[in-house]
Amino acid sequence: MEKYFYIIEKLDMFKGIGDDLENVLKCLKAVTKSYRPDEILVSAGVKPNFVGIVLKGSVLITKEDMDGNRIIIAEISESGMYGEALACAGVKFSPVTVITPNGCEVLLIDVNHIITTCNLSCKMHSQLIKNMIYIIASKNLLLNRRIDILTQKTLREKLLMFFRSEMERNNSNMFKINFKREELADYLFANRSALSRELSYMREEGIIEYDKNMFKILKNI
Amino acid sequence: MEKYFYIIEKLDMFKGIGDDLENVLKCLKAVTKSYRPDEILVSAGVKPNFVGIVLKGSVLITKEDMDGNRIIIAEISESGMYGEALACAGVKFSPVTVITPNGCEVLLIDVNHIITTCNLSCKMHSQLIKNMIYIIASKNLLLNRRIDILTQKTLREKLLMFFRSEMERNNSNMFKINFKREELADYLFANRSALSRELSYMREEGIIEYDKNMFKILKNI
DNA sequence: TCAATTGCGTTGCATGTGCAACAGGAGGTG
DNA sequence: CACCTCCTGTTGCACATGCAACGCAATTGA
Numbered sequence: 001m002e003k004y005f006y007i008i009e010k011l012d013m014f015k016g017i018g019d020d021l022e023n024v025l026k027c028l029k030a031v032t033k034s035y036r037p038d039e040i041l042v043s044a045g046v047k048p049n050f051v052g053i054v055l056k057g058s059v060l061i062t063k064e065d066m067d068g069n070r071i072i073i074a075e076i077s078e079s080g081m082y083g084e085a086l087a088c089a090g091v092k093f094s095p096v097t098v099i100t101p102n103g104c105e106v107l108l109i110d111v112n113h114i115i116t117t118c119n120l121s122c123k124m125h126s127q128l129i130k131n132m133i134y135i136i137a138s139k140n141l142l143l144n145r146r147i148d149i150l151t152q153k154t155l156r157e158k159l160l161m162f163f164r165s166e167m168e169r170n171n172s173n174m175f176k177i178n179f180k181r182e183e184l185a186d187y188l189f190a191n192r193s194a195l196s197r198e199l200s201y202m203r204e205e206g207i208i209e210y211d212k213n214m215f216k217i218l219k220n221i
Numbered sequence: 222m223e224k225y226f227y228i229i230e231k232l233d234m235f236k237g238i239g240d241d242l243e244n245v246l247k248c249l250k251a252v253t254k255s256y257r258p259d260e261i262l263v264s265a266g267v268k269p270n271f272v273g274i275v276l277k278g279s280v281l282i283t284k285e286d287m288d289g290n291r292i293i294i295a296e297i298s299e300s301g302m303y304g305e306a307l308a309c310a311g312v313k314f315s316p317v318t319v320i321t322p323n324g325c326e327v328l329l330i331d332v333n334h335i336i337t338t339c340n341l342s343c344k345m346h347s348q349l350i351k352n353m354i355y356i357i358a359s360k361n362l363l364l365n366r367r368i369d370i371l372t373q374k375t376l377r378e379k380l381l382m383f384f385r386s387e388m389e390r391n392n393s394n395m396f397k398i399n400f401k402r403e404e405l406a407d408y409l410f411a412n413r414s415a416l417s418r419e420l421s422y423m424r425e426e427g428i429i430e431y432d433k434n435m436f437k438i439l440k441n442i
Numbered sequence: 443t444c445a446a447t448t449g450c451g452t453t454g455c456a457t458g459t460g461c462a463a464c465a466g467g468a469g470g471t472g
Numbered sequence: 473c474a475c476c477t478c479c480t481g482t483t484g485c486a487c488a489t490g491c492a493a494c495g496c497a498a499t500t501g502a
Contacts, residue, residue, distance in 0.1 A: 137309035
């Protein structure tokens with residue numbers, strides 16, 4: 001585990017822990033575990049008690065489609081966390097399967113060790129709990145933002161909402177986005193070519209200018 | 222506050238607290254507050270530190286649309302909670318306005334009093350924290366389920382997903398839904414008449430039978 | 443240098459569905 | 473009974489957009 005300290009100490013989960021990291025991990029009975037390519041970390045249907053943090057490689061959160069196809073809900077890469085909501089909400093049967101495509105190394109923590117103050121009542125525990133709550137609440141807000149975008153009726157409205165949030169983030173009407181077109185389309189739950197088309201229209205109408213991933217918003221939107 | 226104990230003691234927030242409720246509320250420095258019709262509880266832009274629990278009446282979570290129209294995101298009625306994600310994630314500026322249409326009475330709790338163990342380290346505090354985490358994590362799962370439905374491309378697929386989850390909940394291929402058509406349409410983010418139309422098609426195709434709010438699923442979906 | 447791959451834009455077509463308008467039934471009220 | 477309101481279903485139309493196919497430019501790799 002020690003060789004991953006450089007990752008672990010930077011995690012939101014352990015913010016404010018500092019030099020006590022080793023003790024805290026011991027107190028939490030945290031363990032690392034390796035998985036081979038295509039191995040399953042959490043099977044759909046079983047009770048998930050553990051929060052997992054990816055230390056190396058990546059994992060996929062997947063689900064069975066109605067036709068039995070496996071669809072990928074999310075990819076969690078290094079420093080990412082999975083299973084926290086399921087474990088903290090105490091669900092009995094996981095609705096998702098977590099699998100690693102190319103193998104991975106993860107840190108596993110029983111949530112009960114986090115949310116139950118230990119006998120030693122180590123002073124860092126309170127900090128851990130704050131962090132945990134912060135993480136889940138933030139995720140909550142992210143999901144809300146996603147729903148905000150999803151519930152826009154037209155692609156134009158989704159784009160405007162996206163542009164507004166980017167302008168806010170960058171505090172400028174010019175910004176570079178980190179998405180490729182395909183990725184942006186996925187994020188907006190739209191079709192790539194439809195996205196291209198809509199961007200063209202908006203350029204024609206003098207609402208935006210863009211070149212590759214640089215965008216400039218010309219009107220108040 | 223005492224006259225609302227019958228509501229408060231049943232809240233998820235205070236599950237497992239039992240007879241210590243009064244002390245716990247004191248320890249949390251919880252207060253009740255009344256609002257007149259159309260009064261604002263949380264203004265967009267201010268920092269929300271409080272979790273609110275509706276004891277009487279109801280509140281609306283609203284947002285300014287790009288055209289300046291006020292759109293309603295959610296309605297919180299008696300025993301409902303608002304502001305927990307914003308407060309726990311420590312956001313600086315509330316993206317939403319909370320307003321009460323007809324007046325209300327709410328219980329306000331500073332989240333810092335919840336997530337920071339009090340000096341007396343009252344033994345119930347650990348339970349409170351567990352409850353808080355449980356609530357936020359559960360909300361998280363609800364949001365995920367909503368996104369699951371939202372990301373279905375067609376109304377047919379949304380309906381199938383809804384029916385599957387209802388069959389699972391009721392453990393039967395016959396069930397009564399609690400939504401009126403208009404409400405179901407809202408839940409699925411679809412148009413009411415389009416929903417009616419799709420249901421008709423599905424009946425024609427022999428996939429479902431229904432009468433009013435009773436549904437029967439005839440095929441493996 | 444040639445071939446393959448990736449990213450992006452364009453376009454024609456099919457279709458899902460939002461919208462508006464209307465109809466009919468159930469239930470409530472004067 | 474007459475009238476109103478609420479809930480649901482039906483239908484014609486318009487339109488947004490998913491999809492597939494193609495072209496082009498830039499990049500990568502053999």
